[in-house]
Amino acid sequence: MNTYTKYWFLEGFNLFNKLGRITMMRMCEILEMDNIDKGTTIELLNDDEKSIFFLKKGxxxxxxxxxxxxxxxxxxxxIFGELSLYNEQAASEERAIALEDCIVCYIESSRMNQIMEKHKSLKNGVLKVYGLRIKKLERRLQDLLYKDSTTRIKEFITDYIKEFGEEENTRIIAKNLLSHKDIANLTNTSRQTVSNVMSSLRKDSLIDYDSQFLSIPIEHKT
Structure with missing residues (x-):
C-alpha cells in the first residue's frame, strides 16, 4: 500500500494532529500496513522486535x-502494543486478537521511540494512552475491593456500550464482540455470574442483547 494511502488512514488518529504533513509522510514511509481477519492473533513481536500498532478499522x-x-x-x-515502550518484560506477556476484521498500521518500537524523541506531542500522546490504561486497571482493582459482582458487571456493560456503541433512535447500540468469559475476566467474576446478571438486566429492561448487539436506552447516557 502506498505512502499516500497510509497517510489517509492515519489522519483520523488524534496522536498525529500536531506532527504536520511532512513528518507524517516520512512516518508513513516506514509504516507497514496489514488486513487482519477476525479471530486472528496479531503478532506483537516480529523478528525479535516489538511493534506499535495503529488500529484503523475493527x-x-x-x-x-x-x-x-x-x-x-x-x-x-x-493504538496498542505501546507497553513495549515502557516495560518490555510485561509486553512480552501480552497477545492481541482481532474481534472482527481489522486494518492496522504498525512500526517497530525502536523507530517509534526515535520519532517520539523528536516530537514531544507524540511522546506525550502515547504516554497519555499508557497512563489511561494503567488507570483503568487500577479502577478494576478498586471495583473488586468495593463493588459487588452485579455492580461490576452492570457498570462494565454500560461503559462498553457507551464507548463502542452508536446512538440509533432511542438507544445506544454496540456490537456484541465479547463472550461471557471475556466479560467475566474483565470484571473478575465467573461466566455463570455474568450470564445471570445479564439475564436479570434484560428482564428489568436496563439492557437488551442478542448474539450480535448490545444496547441500552439513550437516557442512560451521561
Missing amino acids: TVKIIDAKNNNVKYIVKKGH
Missing part, C-alpha cells in the same frame, strides 16, 4: 498470554 482484545484472560479492549482510532 476491534482488538489484548489478553494475558499466561492465562488467556482479557486485559482490555481497543477500538478503531487507537
